[in-house]
Amino acid sequence: MTSDETTRRDFIYVATGMLGVVGVAGLAWPFIDQMRPDAAVRAAGQPVEIDVSSVEPGSAIIVTWRGKPYFVRRLTDAEITAASGVTVDQMKDPQPADQRIGGPADEAKKDWVVVAANCTHLGCIPKVVDSGADGWHCPCHGSVFDFTGRILHGPAPINLPQPPHVFASDTNLIIGTDTAGA
Amino acid sequence: MSSLEHHGTYTPTSGIGKWIDARMPLPRLMYDSFVAYPVPRNLNYAYTFGGILSLMLVAQILTGVVLAMHYTSDTGLAFTSVENIMRDVNHGWLLRYMHANGASFFFFAVYLHIFRGMYYGSYKAPRELLWILGCIIYLLMMATGFMGYVLPWGQMSFWGATVITGFFTAFPVIGDPIQQFLLGGYAVDNATLNRFFSLHYLLPFMIAGVVVLHVWALHVTGQTNPTGIEVKSKTDTVAFTPYATVKDSFAMMVFFAIFAYFIFYLPNYLGHPDNYTEANALVTPAHIVPEWYFLPFYAILRGITFNIGPIDSKLGGVLAMFGSIAVLFVLPWLDTSKVRSADYRPWYKLFFWIFVADAIFLGWLGSKPAEGVYTSLAQIATAYYFIFFLIILPVLGLIEKPRRLPNSITEAVLERNRASGAQQVTGSAAASPENRG
Numbered sequence: 001m002t003s004d005e006t007t008r009r010d011f012i013y014v015a016t017g018m019l020g021v022v023g024v025a026g027l028a029w030p031f032i033d034q035m036r037p038d039a040a041v042r043a044a045g046q047p048v049e050i051d052v053s054s055v056e057p058g059s060a061i062i063v064t065w066r067g068k069p070y071f072v073r074r075l076t077d078a079e080i081t082a083a084s085g086v087t088v089d090q091m092k093d094p095q096p097a098d099q100r101i102g103g104p105a106d107e108a109k110k111d112w113v114v115v116a117a118n119c120t121h122l123g124c125i126p127k128v129v130d131s132g133a134d135g136w137h138c139p140c141h142g143s144v145f146d147f148t149g150r151i152l153h154g155p156a157p158i159n160l161p162q163p164p165h166v167f168a169s170d171t172n173l174i175i176g177t178d179t180a181g182a
Numbered sequence: 183m184s185s186l187e188h189h190g191t192y193t194p195t196s197g198i199g200k201w202i203d204a205r206m207p208l209p210r211l212m213y214d215s216f217v218a219y220p221v222p223r224n225l226n227y228a229y230t231f232g233g234i235l236s237l238m239l240v241a242q243i244l245t246g247v248v249l250a251m252h253y254t255s256d257t258g259l260a261f262t263s264v265e266n267i268m269r270d271v272n273h274g275w276l277l278r279y280m281h282a283n284g285a286s287f288f289f290f291a292v293y294l295h296i297f298r299g300m301y302y303g304s305y306k307a308p309r310e311l312l313w314i315l316g317c318i319i320y321l322l323m324m325a326t327g328f329m330g331y332v333l334p335w336g337q338m339s340f341w342g343a344t345v346i347t348g349f350f351t352a353f354p355v356i357g358d359p360i361q362q363f364l365l366g367g368y369a370v371d372n373a374t375l376n377r378f379f380s381l382h383y384l385l386p387f388m389i390a391g392v393v394v395l396h397v398w399a400l401h402v403t404g405q406t407n408p409t410g411i412e413v414k415s416k417t418d419t420v421a422f423t424p425y426a427t428v429k430d431s432f433a434m435m436v437f438f439a440i441f442a443y444f445i446f447y448l449p450n451y452l453g454h455p456d457n458y459t460e461a462n463a464l465v466t467p468a469h470i471v472p473e474w475y476f477l478p479f480y481a482i483l484r485g486i487t488f489n490i491g492p493i494d495s496k497l498g499g500v501l502a503m504f505g506s507i508a509v510l511f512v513l514p515w516l517d518t519s520k521v522r523s524a525d526y527r528p529w530y531k532l533f534f535w536i537f538v539a540d541a542i543f544l545g546w547l548g549s550k551p552a553e554g555v556y557t558s559l560a561q562i563a564t565a566y567y568f569i570f571f572l573i574i575l576p577v578l579g580l581i582e583k584p585r586r587l588p589n590s591i592t593e594a595v596l597e598r599n600r601a602s603g604a605q606q607v608t609g610s611a612a613a614s615p616e617n618r619g
Contacts, residue, residue: 035363035364035366035377036362036363036366037362037365037366037367037368037373038366038373041366041367041368041371041373045368062464064463064464066368066369067367067368067369067371067463068368068369068463069463069464117464118344120496121348121496122344122345122346122348122349122351122496123344123345123347123348123351124341124344124345124466124470125464125465125466126466139466139467139468139469139470140341140345140466140469140470140552141484141552142484142487142551142552142553142557154487155484155486155487155495155496155499155552156495156496157352157494157495157496157497
C-alpha cells in the first residue's frame with residue numbers, strides 16, 4: 001500500500017473526526033445557551049403602567065421595568081430653561097433638550113423626563129440633584145448629567161437612554177412601549 | 183537539566199513500599215519533588231510565599247466547602263443565610279471570618295509573590311511559561327474573589343457585580359448581549375447569584391489544577407535565587423527537606439499568626455460596612471469601592487476620563503484596566519536585560535521600588551472618591567504603571583550597566599559570609615545550615 005493511496009482507514013479517520021467536531025459543537029450549544037436570560041426573565045419584559053399623578057414639578061421617582069430602574073422626573077419651568085440653555089460644547093453626547101422632554105398629548109404638560117436610572121458608565125444609580133445645570137451626580141465614578149439626563153462631564157460616554165414610553169393619559173405613564181393604546 | 187542533581191534517591195525499604203513503587207510510584211514522585219529536590223542554598227524569606235499560597239488555597243477550599251453547607255444562593259435567602267452562619271451555625275462566625283479574611287491574605291501573599299518575581303527577574307528565560315501560569319492563577323483568583331464577594335448579597339455585592347459586569351457594556355455592539363449572557367438577565371438578579379455560586383465553587387479547583395502545572399514547570403527549570411545566577415553544581419543547592427521545608431514552615435507560622443490576629447481582633451477591618459446592608463436594586467451606596475486587592479485596577483479604570491481618538495472614555499478605562507493585567511503576561515519579553523536580579527541592576531532597582539510605591543499609591547487612590555485632584559493623581563500614577571512596563575523595562579535593559587555578577591551561587595554566598603565576618607564555610611559539598619536569607 002503506497003502512502004498517497006486513500007484507504008478505508010483514511011475515510012473512517014476523516015469521517016469520525018468530522019462527526020466528532022459537529023457532535024462536540026452541537027453538544028456545547030445547550031451548555032452555552034442556558035446562560036442567556038431564561039423564558040421567565042424575558043416574559044417579565046412586558047410594558048408596565050405607572051400612575052404618576054403624585055409627582056410634582058421638581059421631583060423624581062424611580063420605577064422598574066425588566067428588573068432595571070428608570071427615573072421619571074417632572075421638571076420645573078426653571079429646570080427646563082436651564083436644560084435648554086446647555087450648549088453643544090458643554091455636552092459629550094449632544095442632543096436637543098426638547099427631544100428628551102416629553103409628556104401627555106397636551107402640549108402645556110410637556111415637562112416629563114423618562115430616562116434609565118443606571119449610569120451609562122458602569123450602571124450605578126445617579127443621585128438626583130438640583131444645582132446650576134446639573135440634574136444628576138453619579139456617586140460611583142463622578143459622572144454629571146443635566147436635567148434631561150444628558151452627560152455633561154465624567155466617564156459616562158453617552159446620555160442616559162430613554163426607554164420606549166408613552167403617556168396613556170395625563171396621569172398614567174407606560175414604560176416598555178411607545179405606542180399609545182397598547 | 184544536569185545541574186539539578188538530586189540530593190539522594192528514593193529507596194523504599196518496607197515490603198509495602200516496594201510493592202507500591204513497582205505499581206504506581208507516587209511516593210517516589212513526592213520524595214523526588216519535596217524531599218530530595220535541590221533548591222538554591224541562598225533562598226531568602228521572599229521565596230517562602232509559594233508555600234504560603236499553597237496552604238492558603240487549601241484553607242480557602244476547606245472553609246469554603248463547609249460554608250457552602252449552610253449557605254443558600256437565592257436572592258431572597260442569601261443575605262439571611264449568611265447572617266445565620268454568623269449567629270446560629272456552630273463556629274460559623276469563625277469559619278466565615280477565616281474565609282473572608284483568607285481571601286485578603288491570599289491576595290496579600292500573591293502580591294508579595296509577584297513583586298518577588300519582578301525584583302529577582304524570575305520570569306526571564308527559561309521560566310516564561312512558569313510566569314504565565316502564575317498570571318493565569320492570578321486571573322482565576324480575581325474571578326473567584328469577585329464572585330465570592332457577591333454571594334453575601336449585600337449592597338457592595340450587588341453594586342460591585344453591577345459595576346464589574348458593566349465593564350463589558352463598554353464594547354460596542356457585542357457589549358450588552360455579553361453582559362446579559364453573564365448575568366442571565368437584564369440586571370443582576372437570582373440567575374446571576376446562582377451561577378456565581380456555582381462558579382465560585384468550581385474555580386478554586388481549576389486554580390489547584392493550574393498550581394500543579396505551575397509547580398511542575400518550576401521543578402523542570404528549578405528555582406531562581408537572589409543572585410539570579412543559574413545553579414551550576416551540587417554545592418549551589420541544598421535538599422528541599424529539611425532546609426526549604428523548615429524555612430517555609432517558619433514563614434507560614436509567622437504569616438498565619440498575623441492572619442489569626444485579623445480573624446480574631448479585626449475581622450471586618452478589610453471589609454466594608456455597606457455589605458451588611460441587604461442588596462437593593464434601587465439605591466446605590468454613596469461610595470462604591472471594591473475589595474482592597476482590586477483598588478489599584480479600579481483607580482486605573484476611573485483614571486481614564488477623556489476620549490482617546492475613536493475610543494470613548496468608558497471603553498478607554500476598561501481597556502486600560504484589562505491592559506494593566508494583560509501587560510503582566512508579556513513581561514518576560516518586555517524586560518530586555520540579561521541580568522535577572524535587581525541586586526545587580528542599580529537603575530532597575532530604583533524604578534522597581536518606584537513601581538511598588540506607584541501600585542500602592544494607585545490602591546490608595548482607588549479608595550478615594552473619583553473627583554478633583556484624585557483623578558489627576560490617578561492619571562499620573564496610571565501613566566507610570568504603563569511607562570514602567572512599556573518604556574522603562576525595554577530601554578533599561580539596553581542602556582543599563584549592571585554590577586559584576588559572581589561566578590556562582592556558592593561564590594556569592596561565601597563572599598557574603600566573608601564580608602559580614604561570619605565564620606567561613608569550609609567549602610565542603612555538604613550543605614551549610616548557615617546560609618541565611
